[in-house]
Amino acid sequence: MNIGTASVKSGLPPKTIRYYEEIGLLKADRAGNGYRDYSMSDVHRLRFLQRSRSLGFSVEECRQLLSLYGDKERESADVKAIAEVKLAEIDRKIAELASLREMLNHLVRACNGDERPDCPIIDGLAGSGTPQ
Amino acid sequence: MNIGTASVKSGLPPKTIRYYEEIGLLKADRAGNGYRDYSMSDVHRLRFLQRSRSLGFSVEECRQLLSLYGDKERESADVKAIAEVKLAEIDRKIAELASLREMLNHLVRACNGDERPDCPIIDGLAGSGTPQ
DNA sequence: CCTTGAGCTTCCAGTAACTGGAAGCATTAT
DNA sequence: ATAATGCTTCCAGTTACTGGAAGCTCAAGG
Known part of the structure; x- marks a missing residue:
């Protein structure tokens, strides 16, 4: 499929897809006319990139x-180690999003009127995971 | 407190804090010597920025x-509307992180050996929320 | 008191990750 | 046949920092 279709399916602008190719994130086949030609597997990778970048x-x-999952040369232990570091990072992000969510939710429910100047939310802003 | 202390407490580099001031995200008081002077409330805002940017x-x-929560002029209905849009966005991000998490977890557990070239994970990459 | 070093200031330049626009070839629609 | 649309490359501009120079300030040691 052409880059336009891959763009719609992945949620990434064509410009960004070409940029990712330029920096070596993924290379597409070329059709006879010189157009880039994407497979569904490419689209999955692009969609994955769209997601993880936005996160x-x-x-x-x-x-x-x-x-x-792409590198067949890589040692299985390596994969496991990297994946586990990323898993921890993801868990941290989820926790931070959850606390951000609670903050906003509280803002909507509790600080819905005129008491905002000293809204109790402000005290909760530092939240968990604050570096010291 | 000085910018260095605010940097440690917020997790943002001094350079970034000055940049945020330059673009009007938050302005700090100045001490007699011209140094920026941060309150705990400023630190909370910075920490909040650190988080939401990293997400x-x-x-x-x-x-x-x-x-x-900072704009006392804003209508309460406005606050609610914006907060609710952001809440939906946060929920989407949480769901995407969760699916990313499951993917990696599965990779670590199931694709831990030599069967990676056609790892079943690849089929799950498009995941939920795929645009069509 | 003087110096030395760390920390602060501004300013200017460079980087990362896109994003927009021009010029030109290919395909599709009328 | 022609016009519109989509693809190509290339180059320039934007966002959000990040590094480095030049200089002022402040706390500690001799």
Whole structure:
């Protein structure tokens, strides 16, 4: 399929897809006319990139994550180690999103009126996981 | 407190804190010597920014989120509307992180050996929320 | 009191990750 | 046949930092 279709299916703009190819994140086949030609597997990778980028992982981290299943040379222990580090990171992100969620929810429910200047939410902003 | 202390407490580099001031995200008081002077409330805002940025919200989105409790002029209905949009976004992010998590977890447990070239994970990559 | 070093200031340049626009070839629609 | 749409590359601009230079300030040691 052409880049436009891959773009719609993955949620990434064509520009971004070409950029990812330029920096070596994934390379597409070329059709006879020079157009890039994407498989469903490519689309899955693109969709994966769209997601993990939007969740705050850097491009380099995404490259690592992609390599977890893409690199046949990699040692199984390696895969496991990297995946486990990323799992911990994901758990931290989930916890932070949950606390952000609770904060907003509380704001909507409790601070819905005129008592906002000293809204109790403000005290909760530092939340869990605060570095010291 | 000085910017260095605020940096440690918030988890943001001093450079980034100055940058946020430059683009109007938060302005700090100045001490007599010209040094920036941060209150605990400032630190909470910075910590909040550190979090929401690392979770994939853009600076403009963070500005909106910050304004939810900072702007006394804003109508209560406005606050509620914006907060609810952000809540939905957060829920989506949490769901995507959860599916990413499951994917990695599965990779670690099931694809731990030599069967990786056609690892079943690949089929799960598109996951939920795929745009069509 | 003087110096030395760490920390603060501003300013300017560079990087990461896109994003927009121009110029040109390919395909599709009328 | 022609016009619109979509693809190509290339180059420039944007967002959100990040590093480094030059200089001022402050706390500690001699």
